Amino acid sequence: MLPKSPFILMLLCLCLVVAIVLATGMGFLAIAPWEVVQVLWAKASGAGIAADINPTFPFVIMEVRLPRILTAAIVGGGLAVAGAVFQAILLNPLADPYTLGVSSGAAFGASLALVLGILGITVPLFFSVPLFAFFGAMTTLVVVFTLAAPDGRLSSNTLILSGVIVAAILSAGIGFIKYLADEQVGVIIFWLMGSFVGKTWPDVTLTAIFVFPGLLLTLYFARDLNIMALGGRTADTLGVDSRKVKKILLVCASLMTAICVSVSGIIGFVGLIIPHLLRLALGPDNRLLIPACFFGGAILLLTADTITRAWLPTELPIGVLTSLIGGPFFCYIFRKKQLGQR
Amino acid sequence: MNNIHTDPFFAISKGCFAYRANNVLQDIDLDLVPGQFYGLIGPNGSGKTTLLDLLTATKPLQSGQIIFQGKALADYAKKELATKIALVPQQFAMGFDFTVSDLVLMGRYPYIPRFSNPSKRDIDLVDEAMHVMQIHTLRHRLINDLSGGEKQRVVVARALAQDTEVLVLDEATSNLDIHHTIEIMHVIRKLVRNQGRTVIAAIHDLNLAAAFCDQVIVLKEGRIFTTGSVGEALTADLIAEVFQVQAEVQAATLNHSPRIHYTLS
Numbered sequence: 001m002l003p004k005s006p007f008i009l010m011l012l013c014l015c016l017v018v019a020i021v022l023a024t025g026m027g028f029l030a031i032a033p034w035e036v037v038q039v040l041w042a043k044a045s046g047a048g049i050a051a052d053i054n055p056t057f058p059f060v061i062m063e064v065r066l067p068r069i070l071t072a073a074i075v076g077g078g079l080a081v082a083g084a085v086f087q088a089i090l091l092n093p094l095a096d097p098y099t100l101g102v103s104s105g106a107a108f109g110a111s112l113a114l115v116l117g118i119l120g121i122t123v124p125l126f127f128s129v130p131l132f133a134f135f136g137a138m139t140t141l142v143v144v145f146t147l148a149a150p151d152g153r154l155s156s157n158t159l160i161l162s163g164v165i166v167a168a169i170l171s172a173g174i175g176f177i178k179y180l181a182d183e184q185v186g187v188i189i190f191w192l193m194g195s196f197v198g199k200t201w202p203d204v205t206l207t208a209i210f211v212f213p214g215l216l217l218t219l220y221f222a223r224d225l226n227i228m229a230l231g232g233r234t235a236d237t238l239g240v241d242s243r244k245v246k247k248i249l250l251v252c253a254s255l256m257t258a259i260c261v262s263v264s265g266i267i268g269f270v271g272l273i274i275p276h277l278l279r280l281a282l283g284p285d286n287r288l289l290i291p292a293c294f295f296g297g298a299i300l301l302l303t304a305d306t307i308t309r310a311w312l313p314t315e316l317p318i319g320v321l322t323s324l325i326g327g328p329f330f331c332y333i334f335r336k337k338q339l340g341q342r
Numbered sequence: 343m344n345n346i347h348t349d350p351f352f353a354i355s356k357g358c359f360a361y362r363a364n365n366v367l368q369d370i371d372l373d374l375v376p377g378q379f380y381g382l383i384g385p386n387g388s389g390k391t392t393l394l395d396l397l398t399a400t401k402p403l404q405s406g407q408i409i410f411q412g413k414a415l416a417d418y419a420k421k422e423l424a425t426k427i428a429l430v431p432q433q434f435a436m437g438f439d440f441t442v443s444d445l446v447l448m449g450r451y452p453y454i455p456r457f458s459n460p461s462k463r464d465i466d467l468v469d470e471a472m473h474v475m476q477i478h479t480l481r482h483r484l485i486n487d488l489s490g491g492e493k494q495r496v497v498v499a500r501a502l503a504q505d506t507e508v509l510v511l512d513e514a515t516s517n518l519d520i521h522h523t524i525e526i527m528h529v530i531r532k533l534v535r536n537q538g539r540t541v542i543a544a545i546h547d548l549n550l551a552a553a554f555c556d557q558v559i560v561l562k563e564g565r566i567f568t569t570g571s572v573g574e575a576l577t578a579d580l581i582a583e584v585f586q587v588q589a590e591v592q593a594a595t596l597n598h599s600p601r602i603h604y605t606l607s
Contacts, residue, residue, distance in 0.1 A: 237398050237400060238448065239421035284438035
């Protein structure tokens with residue numbers, strides 16, 4: 001572990017806190033950062049709110065903005081950590097939750113839950129969407145694994161290839177669901193494009209209870225992930241049970257992805273760009289990289305969401321924004337790397 | 343290390359391993375003695391890598407038994423075994439840019455508890471391994487910026503830092519030029535001579551095996567064809583039968599090991 005790691009992580013954590021406070025103040029009703037801090041402090045300590053603060057501010061902060069901002073931050077962090085885990089396991093710096101078809105599986109499950117409602121089968125959406133997304137993601141993972149590894153070995157090329165095949169089938173399935181939804185297809189399309197509009201405290205809780213334990217589990221295995229970069233055979237002779245670690249972390253990262261997708265829709269490139277950029281900046285040691293990815297992903301998605309919410313004249317789905325900015329940016333990095341020293 | 347073991351040091355009896363339908367290894371009986379340099383030779387597909395996988399416990403034996411230091415190999419905890427047997431693989435593709443010293447330090451993984459920092463001894467052994475492999479000046483360089491020869495020296499240093507009694511080499515030098523090959527083989531040879539370590543190395547080049555090994559284990563079609571000292575086992579008849587190549591073997595003298603001259607026609 002690098003001696004400067006705690007310093008870097010503290011700095012990133014501080015940046016996240018500052019971003020949360022600034023973002024909470026931004027929007028149609030502008031609130032100064034110190035007023036945000038005052039309201040948050042008053043709520044946390046149970047003290048009364050100072051008389052000179054606009055009485056609508058606490059409601060706007062606590063009930064409207066903060067749940068959405070925290071959801072965006074946790075989802076961003078979760079997607080970036082899941083991306084870092086997939087990259088470390090597949091030994092491919094360009095892999096992400098989408099390469100394995102996990103996001104498509106989650107999206108398929110969630111669309112199915114939405115269309116059931118439209119077709120008249122009433123299910124409470126708050127529970128059914130995450131649940132269906134999770135089953136979609138896990139079923140996809142099992143199918144991808146079975147396809148990739150009939151003999152139980154997990155090679156990264158065949159995993160990615162099966163992921164792409166299954167994702168292609170699932171995207172046709174989503175197309176069929178859209179067709180079934182007929183005139184109400186807008187609900188699914190808007191959701192598929194990804195958005196944090198109208199997120200509430202239960203969304204914050206739901207993402208937090210999956211993303212934070214997932215992050216801790218990943219940190220526990222971070223050192224094993226470093227060793228597994230040497231290849232499964234060498235890792236095994238160094239005392240790492242690489243097959244077990246692979247399976248645990250793939251399930252863990254898929255679960256995190258499924259929960260994030262079910263809450264916010266498909267938000268691409270966070271899981272790809274954040275680990276990639278941070279690895280360039282901080283090096284490949286997962287013990288530093290994984291927590292840094294959590295903060296980096298949280299800051300990125302929070303910023304992107306604030307741009308769509310507070311700056312743009314009409315609210316753009318955040319998934320569209322991240323892909324429009326992230327895609328070309330990624331192409332640039334990829335090209336630069338291809339032309340680099342190697 | 344020179345004391346006489348009544349228990350076998352490292353032995354396979356009636357070992358079989360099948361991958362899918364076809365048998366890869368059958369009826370393997372092998373008794374390894376500590377402090378020897380074993381060369382594992384045989385044509386492509388004769389099962390050399392599989393045998394090494396069995397000896398490093400990265401693949402399970404399907405029938406038969408492997409005894410290592412008086413205990414079944416399968417009964418060792420992975421971490422414990424990692425302090426006793428190290429592997430130097432042939433191919434090495436690193437997806438991520440670790441520095442040379444980080445990579446060599448990975449050899450200390452089985453000794454460092456989770457969430458702990460490396461001890462003084464860990465750092466010393468890493469330094470020593472880097473000095474032995476002459477990569478000390480490269481310590482802050484990134485692995486993917488190195489040449490093939492330098493990379494392989496890093497891989498060997500990683501295994502040396504693991505500080506094990508047994509070292510398993512799977513064609514560890516076959517991607518290297520002759521200069522780097524000889525350099526690495528000299529280092530390994532010294533480990534056997536001076537420190538009494540046991541080395542089992544799959545080697546393609548028979549002259550290399552003849553020059554550096556004490557014993558050869560010859561595999562043919564998944565079975566052990568013969569074992570014995572280099573001087574006795576490595577004969578023209580054996581090369582003709584196992585490799586289907588005509589060769590003359592120039593016997594060992596005081597100053598040089600046996601040499602093989604292939605008849606190219």
